[in-house]
Each structure stands twice: as structure tokens, then as C-alpha cells.
Amino acid sequence: MRILSGIQPSGKLHLGNYLGAIKQHIELQDKGEAFYFIADFHALTTVKDPALLREHIKDVALDYLALGLDPSKATFYRQSDIPQVPELAWLLTTVTPMGLLERCHSYKDKLAKGISPDHGLFAYPVLMAADILIVDANVVPVGKDQKQHVEVTRDIAMKFNNLYGETFVVPEERILPEAGVVPGIDGQKMSKSYGNDIGIFLEGKALRERVMAIVTDSAPVEAPKDPDANNVFNLLKLFASKEETAEWRERFLKGGLKYSEAKKRLIAILDETFHGARERRKDLAKRPDVIQDILKTGAERARGVAAKTLARARQACGID
């Protein structure tokens, strides 16, 4: 099984990204031949500040490596280090119906928000198809927001295969089971764009301030409280053991609980969960050459695979 997924370097990763995507990507590296890459060309459709983009790329590489991506198991690289990807994207774009792209929800959502689209935003799914098809991936683990993009990839691959003969492996998406939707500090879905996220690598005072800012109601201490309606409980249960979650549930229901107690426990549990990763991240951050080497080796390996697929596609359509 060949697995591929891309991560946009669009800001600091948060607990929702961790439970909804990263943790599962890392588990999958033991289940097949995994290719994970930093989708920096895709990020250019939204991040237009070069210094910021450079920083995000570095951050996402550090985050994934610190959280357990093992470069000896998974091939880890930057999309922009694989020149075969944009070249393949062009070949694909010549068989992609406009209507297929016009129907994409993520594109339509951005239009609806009043964003004036550039061609990159419109062609985003074609570049994504090139990412996937270039390594002959069978399985693409993504969040459900990306499901349609993988379906578009399948359509494009089949269209090309029908027109020019069997060239591409037609991939399947694997929708990552949502860890429920992880709620943010205001109870809405945690998202960078809502400003309600808790960063994976926050610690000390910064983490304390963020957790203390989780919105709770003003019920008196002695009142019984509904745990399922409480933002602190809903985050705590994602990280606590079953037994501990049951104990907190009891304490909420019984009354006499100060929300600050549950918040303190949430901080402690995040410290326990991410302590190792934070230390690894600090250590790696001091050795940028190690990161460069990992990405360089990954890119070499990915280019080897990509060159073969591209040659096949060029030959199929007569550019050989």
C-alpha cells in the first residue's frame, strides 16, 4: 500500500490538527509506504508573505518530526523540491473539465466569502491530483474537507487513462475518523481561522493563559453541571483515560466543582502528552541542518519515483 498526504504550511498546528490528522498520519507510517510532504506551492494560494511562508514551512517540518514522523519509515519532503509535480499538473490540466473545478466546495466557499480568486486557487485541485498521481499512491488519508479533492483526482486520473491508456493508479481517499470535531476555546470547531485554537507546542504561561481563556458559563460552584455542554470537559476527555474521564463526568454532575480545577488538569494532561515532543522540537530547532538533510533525502527519493511516473505520462500523451 502506498500512502500519500500533504500538509499545508499555513500556520502553527493546533490540537484539532493533531487529533484530526497528524496523529493518524504518524500511525500510518507503520502500515505501508508513506509519502508525506509540505504543500508549499498550495500554501502560495493563501500565504502571500515570503518571510511568513518560510517560517511556516520550517514550523511544520519541525512539528511533524517532533511529533514522531520517522524519516526512515516515511518519505518526507517539500512539494516544491519535486519539479515533476508542476509539470504533471500541466498535463493533467489539459484533461480537466472546467466544470469539475467550478463545483469544488472549497473553491465555492472562498468565492462566497468574497475572496477574489486567482487562477492558483481555481487550479488547486489539479496540483493536488499531480501530488497524488506522481507517486502512484493508492491511499490518501485526509480530513473530510478534502474528500472532494481526492474524488477530483480520481476523475482526472480516469479521464487521462481513458484518453491515453492506463497511466495512473486511481487512488482512494481514506477519511480520517474525526476525533469528534475538536472544539476550540469558544466551543466552535477548533480552527486557526476562528482564532480559537490551542497550539500543540504552547507551554508554560502561554498555555496557561490559553486554557484559562476557555469559555465556560457562570454557574455557581455548588451547582451540578452538564459535562457535555462544557468546553473544558470536551477537551479534557480527548486526552484523559476512560477512567479519568468518567471521574470528571461524575464531578461535573455532582456539583461543587470549580472550572479552574478542570482547566488545571487539562494543562497538566497536555504537558504530559506533549512533553516529549516539545523537548524533541526544541532540540531539532537548534539543528536546522538535520531538518535540511531529512527533507533533501526525502526529496531525492520522491523525485526518483516522480521521474518514472512523469515519463510514463509524457509518453502516453505524445510529449516524449
Ligand code: ADP
Ligand atoms: P484549520 O481549520 O485550523 O485551518 P486545516 O483546515 O489546515 O485547519 O486542517 C488540517 C487538517 O486538520 C484537516 O484536514 C482536519 O483533518 C484536521 N483538523 C483541523 N481542525 C480540526 C478540528 N477542530 N477537529 C478535528 N480535526 C481537525
Ligand code: TRP
Ligand atoms: N489540500 C490539502 C489540505 O489543505 C493539502 C494537500 C495538498 C494534500 N496536496 C495534497 C492532501 C495531496 C492530500 C494529498 O489539507
